[in-house]
Structures are given as C-alpha cells and as structure tokens.
Amino acid sequence: MTPLQFPRSTLALAAALLLAGCGLHRLDRPDTATTAATPAAAALGSGVIEANLDRSVRPQDDLFRYINGAWLKANEIPADKTSYGIDGLLDDRNQDWLKALVEQASASGAPGSEARKIGDLYAAYLDEAKLNALGAKPLFPLLTRIDGVDSRKALPALYAELDLLGIDTPVAPYVHPDARDVSRYSLDLYQSGLGLPDRDFYLDGGERFVKLRAAYLAYMTQLFKLTGEKNAAGKAKDVLTFETALAKLHWSKVENRDPVKTYNPRTLKALAKEAPGYDWSAWVAGLGLKTDAVVVSQPSYLQGYAKLAAKTPLATLKAHAKLHAIATSAPYLSQDFYDAHFALRKALSGVQQPQPRWKRGLDVVEDGLGEALGKLYVAEHFPEASKQKVQALVGNLLKAYAQKVDTLEWMSPETKAQAKDKLAKFTVKVGYPDKWRDYSGLEIVAGDLLGNIQRSRRFEARYNLDKLGQPVDRSEWQMTPQTINAYYDPQQNEIVFPAAILQAPYFDASADDAVNYGAIGAVIGHEISHGFDDEGSQFDGDGNLRDWWTKEDRERFEARAKQLAQQFDGYEPVPGLHVNGELTLGENIADLAGIIIAYRAWEISLNGQPAPVIDGHTGAERFFAGYAQSWMTKVREETQVTRLKSDPHSPPDLRVNGVVVNVPAFHQTYGTKPGDGLYKAPEARVAIW
Known part of the structure; x- marks a missing residue:
C-alpha cells in the first residue's frame, strides 16, 4: 500500500505502513557517522575495507564481525545518533552536500521560485530566537479550533482537518492503487491514533515498557502544561487510558502483513451499519472527497473504535486531539517544546542529544520540498554513467532470477510460468523521477515556520487525495x-x-564487480525478491492482489518460509527479547533470496572467466565482504527494543550471519565445517529462491 504520506507525529504509522509490507532496505534515514575509513576507501583495490577487518574473528564463526569488527570496536555511537554505521558515512557526506545546495538556493532564489521556497523554509527553522519569542502562540488557532468542538457530531469534520495537517487521529485515510484493480485508486481507512510506536508499548507488562509508558505520560503532561492547559496531568492520564483502549483494538504488525485480510471494500452506507455511531460520510466529505467506496484495512478495529468513541467523554476525545496537535507541532516551536519532544525520543531510542539545528532544518526541507531539493541534488551529484551501469547490473539480476526459477524443484511448471511473467513485467527506476513534482501551488512564507509546515502538509495531503478518481x-x-x-x-x-x-x-562504477554485486547487487536482489516473499508473492505481474500459485506450490513455499521464521525466532538480540520471525519474514526472505540471486548474477557477469584474486581476496570473498560491509552498523539497545517490537527488519548483524548460514556459496567459499559458529548442515539450510 502506498500511504497518503501524511507526516505523522510518531514512528507508529511509518513503521506500520511500509509499502505493502515489502519494507525498505533500511527502516528510515540512517544516522550520521564519523570514522577514519571513508567510502572512498571502498573503491581502492579489492573493494574490501581492510582497516575494518577483525582478523581475530574467523569468518566461519561470525562473518559480520570478521568484516566489520575493527570498526565496531573503534567507534562509539555518537550522542545524537540512535545507530551508527556505513549508511552514516554516506549520510554525513550527503548532508554536507544538501546543506551547500540549500544555502546556495537561499542566496540565489528568485521570489516564488522553488529555490526561494527551499531557502525560506530552511531559514524559518534556523531562526531559533524568533521561535523562542513566539512560544506556543503559533499553535493557539488550532487549539482554539479543537476547543470549539461542542458535540460528537462535530468530531468527523475536526478529524478531517487534523488529517489534512498530518496530525494523528484514530482513523487514518490513505489513497493508493486498489489492491484488486491497480488501474484505479482507492481510499483506505487504517487504524491509527497511538502516540507510542506500537500496540505492545501499551500492553506489554514488562518493566522496560512500564518505564516507557511513564515517560510518555510525563511527555504528554509537559506538552499540556506548555500550552497552558488546566489539569495537565489529569488530561494526560485520560489520553493514555484512551490510547490504551485503542491499542487493545489495534491489529498486530503480523496481522497487518496479510494483504488479503487487510483488503475489505465497503460502501460508506455499509460501513455506517457495521461501525455505527460515527459519521463516516461527514469525515470523508471533510477530506474534500466525493466517494461512497472505501477499503477498510482492519474492520474489527473500526467497529471497536466506533463503540469506544461513543462511550468516551467528549472532553477526553478533545484532549487526545489536542495532544496530537501539540506533539506534531512541538519540533517546530520554541526550545521548551523541542526539549519535551526530545525527552520522549531519548526514552524510546536511547539517543543522548539532538542533532545540530542545521541538520534538523534539512529534514524540514526534505519533508516539505523533497523533490525540489532532489532536482538540485542529482544535477550536482549523480553521474549518468552510474545510472547506466546500475541498469545493466539490474538486468543481470533479473536474468539470474529467471534462471533460478527454472531450477526450483518445489515449484510446478504452471507457477514457474506465472513467476517469469511477473519478472518480465518488473519496472526498474534508477536515480530520479522522469518527471518532477510541481510545487508552484505550495505557499512558503518567510519567517512563518509552523504555518509553512501546516501548508506543506496540507499541500501533500491534497496532492494525494486528489488522485482519487x-x-x-x-x-x-x-x-x-x-x-x-x-x-x-x-x-x-x-x-x-x-x-x-x-x-x-x-x-562504485570504478570498483571491482564482486564487491558491487555483494553490496548494491544484494540490495537489488533484495528488492526483486520482495515480489516473491510471503506478501509480495500474492500480487501478480500487473500489481493486482491475485493468487497465481497452485495450492500445492503455495503450501511448499509456506513450509520453507516457516523454517526461516523459526530460525529467526531463536535469535535474542536484547536479553529477554527475541526477533519476531513472522514479523520479519518478508525482509528475511528478501535478504536470503537477494544474496543468492546477486551471487548468481555476479557469476553471469564473469562470462565464464575466473575471478581474479585481488589483495589476497578471491572473488567470492570480495562478494561476501561487500555484502557484510553494507550492513556495518551499531544500534543502541533502546532503539533495538523499539525495532524488535515494531520493525519488519532484523538487526543488522543477523541480516548478515542469519542469512549466510543458508547460502551454499558462503559455506563453499570459507570451507565451514561442524563446530564453526556459522556452520549449518546442508539438509538444515533454508532454500526458498
């Protein structure tokens, strides 16, 4: 599902609504990093970053730490980061580049131009003195609007206004291609309304989560105090009670990964009978839409929510709306609001201090004018030669995947034909869009930060809602x-x-092919493989939700997938907390298939010639080094806890070690044997694609 892309006040919906559960190569934009080993070093010689190797570790025991161990020992996670790794090196450089582009735009943009809009939005965020002088004043018109709601009948119109501003309400609207007919868009109604990242944060009785709920309660109380609310502590408790009741109605992350169960078309008339007491038609009209057709992702949630809203005091519903209005706005107000916002982030992620203000300002530009900034970025930093070489690399990956399909002993000829048809219909997009977004309708006013944030969010919401029809x-x-x-x-x-x-x-276009195939090749293979994981495999080559498998093939596939889920269930990255093998299944399948297909594609690229030994590393060793280097990351324990509960991706070290144990080429390359840490008997290895 493609979300309406309303910016949200927490990570909850961002984590829940990854594109159809297919997930991204990373959860979100990585943190920055600082290290002596720079990305440029990867382009030299073999492509193996020698300075990062820990030769006290055998690759047969722990490939992740053999390739990255010296770096892991020498570097700590910076105070303003939740994680720290290879992506941070790129992000560091990227942010320097983007800062230069934004500053140039600020100096040269003509009135009304995209460059001026970029500059004015960035400058408004940097003017900390003005924001501190204003305090909560920019929020007052919105809070007054919420205070003015005097009946439950007025709630749908209010919620629609808040949805257009990217503020969490109990039900979120999303416009995306209809799962059963991708030639048209549909309006999806999705569970929402939580300020913590996932339902488990409200319902888990463990000490760690009790403390997080206390931190959330303190955060809400502080936000209410900063806006002058009377009985701030009492209102915060009421909101927590209401959100806990919502959490009990929420479907789990695993349930939400099922595209069939989450596709439930309804008319608004039918929805009114199914979930009475809430004026769904008024809410849709408030969004500016004329439609009687919706898709309900979690029917039982909407039914439960309608009942809950009917018995919850109006004052509590208004307090909940206020809280999320304040929380969404807090990062763009005075320092005391930001401090409250950061205190909750610290509790959830373990990050010790905020990023520099200029970096946060870049995030604001990214959110509001992302493609306008992207246009400047590719003109300065993306050579066309890279696009052409990557397209050729993708071609080899698709060829390797087609060959792999032919060799699958568990798949019937009928399903193989459908799989190859889907492969043939893949669209590949590299670098940047063929056409850029038009931001001429977005008004950016110099010095009006919160107003600019609200206008940009409304602009984005309108852009997505207007797709309907x-x-x-x-x-x-x-x-x-x-x-x-x-x-x-x-x-x-x-x-x-x-x-x-x-x-x-x-x-790196000038680097050894083995390393490129191990790194970007595995990324490409990973993304291709999402078309054939436990979720993506339920969509056909045209993108429609359709069962194109024989019953027997699906059963054999699911049996193998279950093996992989059980393997990852056994990992315990944080004492007392295991990986959820069902939640991470799609990503784990894609990681496993991606590296196997990338290896085959690398072999194809050799055209039958042996790979040379470079700096003492064979071609196969360079391939696996490239793969392991691409996951070089350290993660704070608090962040890892949040991810284990809400993220469909496994921890970085397990995306290496947990994957290669099932890859025959890994065992051949390093000659693993019983007793080695990563040895897995051939008959026990999970083989899917």
Missing part, C-alpha cells in the same frame, strides 16, 4: 533521489533505487 500515475516515486534507501512496490511491481544509495561502498 484519476488514472494511476506509474511514474511516481515514493522516495526522493537524496534518500539512501531502496524499495519494491508490489502494486506497481517496481523496484526503485534513488541516486543517493548508488555510491560507494554500495556501488
């Missing part, structure tokens, strides 16, 4: 070119690789 735009991107990430969208059957990830050590 229009032909599906297959040229659209869900990431900006300056994003260090990649994704697969099952409803478009497309793989997308922004310009920013096409840099060393992921990709």
Whole structure:
C-alpha cells in the first residue's frame, strides 16, 4: 500500500505502513557517522575495507564481525545518533552536500521560485530566537479550533482537518492503487491514533515498557502544561487510558502483513451499519472527497473504535486531539517544546542529544520540498554513467532470477510460468523521477515556520487525495533521489533505487564487480525478491492482489518460509527479547533470496572467466565482504527494543550471519565445517529462491 504520506507525529504509522509490507532496505534515514575509513576507501583495490577487518574473528564463526569488527570496536555511537554505521558515512557526506545546495538556493532564489521556497523554509527553522519569542502562540488557532468542538457530531469534520495537517487521529485515510484493480485508486481507512510506536508499548507488562509508558505520560503532561492547559496531568492520564483502549483494538504488525485480510471494500452506507455511531460520510466529505467506496484495512478495529468513541467523554476525545496537535507541532516551536519532544525520543531510542539545528532544518526541507531539493541534488551529484551501469547490473539480476526459477524443484511448471511473467513485467527506476513534482501551488512564507509546515502538509495531503478518481500515475516515486534507501512496490511491481544509495561502498562504477554485486547487487536482489516473499508473492505481474500459485506450490513455499521464521525466532538480540520471525519474514526472505540471486548474477557477469584474486581476496570473498560491509552498523539497545517490537527488519548483524548460514556459496567459499559458529548442515539450510 502506498500511504497518503501524511507526516505523522510518531514512528507508529511509518513503521506500520511500509509499502505493502515489502519494507525498505533500511527502516528510515540512517544516522550520521564519523570514522577514519571513508567510502572512498571502498573503491581502492579489492573493494574490501581492510582497516575494518577483525582478523581475530574467523569468518566461519561470525562473518559480520570478521568484516566489520575493527570498526565496531573503534567507534562509539555518537550522542545524537540512535545507530551508527556505513549508511552514516554516506549520510554525513550527503548532508554536507544538501546543506551547500540549500544555502546556495537561499542566496540565489528568485521570489516564488522553488529555490526561494527551499531557502525560506530552511531559514524559518534556523531562526531559533524568533521561535523562542513566539512560544506556543503559533499553535493557539488550532487549539482554539479543537476547543470549539461542542458535540460528537462535530468530531468527523475536526478529524478531517487534523488529517489534512498530518496530525494523528484514530482513523487514518490513505489513497493508493486498489489492491484488486491497480488501474484505479482507492481510499483506505487504517487504524491509527497511538502516540507510542506500537500496540505492545501499551500492553506489554514488562518493566522496560512500564518505564516507557511513564515517560510518555510525563511527555504528554509537559506538552499540556506548555500550552497552558488546566489539569495537565489529569488530561494526560485520560489520553493514555484512551490510547490504551485503542491499542487493545489495534491489529498486530503480523496481522497487518496479510494483504488479503487487510483488503475489505465497503460502501460508506455499509460501513455506517457495521461501525455505527460515527459519521463516516461527514469525515470523508471533510477530506474534500466525493466517494461512497472505501477499503477498510482492519474492520474489527473500526467497529471497536466506533463503540469506544461513543462511550468516551467528549472532553477526553478533545484532549487526545489536542495532544496530537501539540506533539506534531512541538519540533517546530520554541526550545521548551523541542526539549519535551526530545525527552520522549531519548526514552524510546536511547539517543543522548539532538542533532545540530542545521541538520534538523534539512529534514524540514526534505519533508516539505523533497523533490525540489532532489532536482538540485542529482544535477550536482549523480553521474549518468552510474545510472547506466546500475541498469545493466539490474538486468543481470533479473536474468539470474529467471534462471533460478527454472531450477526450483518445489515449484510446478504452471507457477514457474506465472513467476517469469511477473519478472518480465518488473519496472526498474534508477536515480530520479522522469518527471518532477510541481510545487508552484505550495505557499512558503518567510519567517512563518509552523504555518509553512501546516501548508506543506496540507499541500501533500491534497496532492494525494486528489488522485482519487484519476488514472494511476506509474511514474511516481515514493522516495526522493537524496534518500539512501531502496524499495519494491508490489502494486506497481517496481523496484526503485534513488541516486543517493548508488555510491560507494554500495556501488562504485570504478570498483571491482564482486564487491558491487555483494553490496548494491544484494540490495537489488533484495528488492526483486520482495515480489516473491510471503506478501509480495500474492500480487501478480500487473500489481493486482491475485493468487497465481497452485495450492500445492503455495503450501511448499509456506513450509520453507516457516523454517526461516523459526530460525529467526531463536535469535535474542536484547536479553529477554527475541526477533519476531513472522514479523520479519518478508525482509528475511528478501535478504536470503537477494544474496543468492546477486551471487548468481555476479557469476553471469564473469562470462565464464575466473575471478581474479585481488589483495589476497578471491572473488567470492570480495562478494561476501561487500555484502557484510553494507550492513556495518551499531544500534543502541533502546532503539533495538523499539525495532524488535515494531520493525519488519532484523538487526543488522543477523541480516548478515542469519542469512549466510543458508547460502551454499558462503559455506563453499570459507570451507565451514561442524563446530564453526556459522556452520549449518546442508539438509538444515533454508532454500526458498
């Protein structure tokens, strides 16, 4: 599902609504990093970053630490980071580049131009003195609007206004191609309304989560106090009680990964009978839409929510709306609001201090004018030669995947034909969009930060809502070119690789092919594989939700997938907390298939010739080094806890060690044997693609 892309006040919906559960190569934009080993070093010689190797560790025991161990020992996570790794090196450089582009735009933009809008938005965020002088005043018109609600009948119209401003309400609207007919858009109603990242944060009785709820309660109390609310502590408790009741109604992350169960078309008339007491038609009209057709992602949630809202005091519902209005706005107000916002982030992630203000300002520009900034970025930092070489590399990966399908002993000829048809219909997008967003309708006012944030969010919401009733735009991107990430969208059957990830050590046009295939090749393979994981495999080559498997093939596939889920269930990254093998299944399948297909594609690229030994590393060793280097990351324990509960991706070390134990080429390359840490008997290895 492609979300309406309303900016949200927490990580909750961002984590829940990854594109159709297919997930991205990274959860979010990585933190910055500082190290002596720079990305440029990856382009030299073998492509193996020798300074990062820990030769006291055997690759047969722990490939992740053998390749990255020296770096892991020598570097701590900076105080303003939740994690620290190879992506941070790229992000560090990226942010310097973006800062220069934004400052240049600020100096040269003509009135009304995209460059001036970029400059004015950035400058408004940097004017900390003005924000401190204003305090809570920019929020008062919105809070007064909420105070003015005098009956439950007025709530749907209020919620629609808040939705257009990217403020969490109990039900979130999303416009995306219809799962059963991708030629048209549909309006999806999705569970929402929580300020913590996931339902488990409200319901888990463990000490760690009790403390997090206390931190959330203190955060809400402080936000209410800062806006002059009477009985701030009491209102905060009421909101927590209401959100806990909502959390009990929320479907789990695993349940939400099922695209069939979450596709429930309804008319508004039918929804009114199914979930009475809430004026769904008034809410849809408040969004500016004329439609009687919606898709309900979690029917039982809407039914439960309608009952809960009917018995919850209006004052509590208004307090909940106020809290999320304040929370969404807090990062763009005075320092005391930001301090409260950061205190909760610290409790959830373990980060010790905020990023410098200029970096946070870049995030504001990214959110509001992302493609306008991206246009400047690719003109300055993305060579066309890189695009052409990556396209050729993708071609080899698709060829390797087709060959792999032919060899699958568990798949019938009928399903193989459908799988190859889907492969043939893949769309590949590299670097940047063919057409850029038009921001001429977005008003940016110099010195009006919160107003600019609200206008940009309304502009983005309107852009997405107005798709309803229009032909599906297959040229659209869900990431900006300056994003260090990649994704697969099952409803478009497309793989997308922004310009920013096409840099060393992921990709270097002058580097050894083995390392490129191990790094960016595995990323490409990963994204292709999402079309055939437990979720993506339920969509056909045109992007429609359709069962194209024989019953027997699906059963055999699910049996193998279950093996992989059980393997990852056994990992315990944080004492007392295990990986959720069902939640991470799609990403783990994609990691495993991606590296196997990338290895085969690298072999194809050799054209039958042996790979040379470079700096003492064989071609196969360079391939696995490239793969392991691409996951070189340290993560704070608090952040890891949040991810284990809400993120469909496994921890970085397990995306290496937990994957290669199932890869025959890994065992052949390093000659693993019983007793080695990563040895796995051939008959026990999970083989899917």
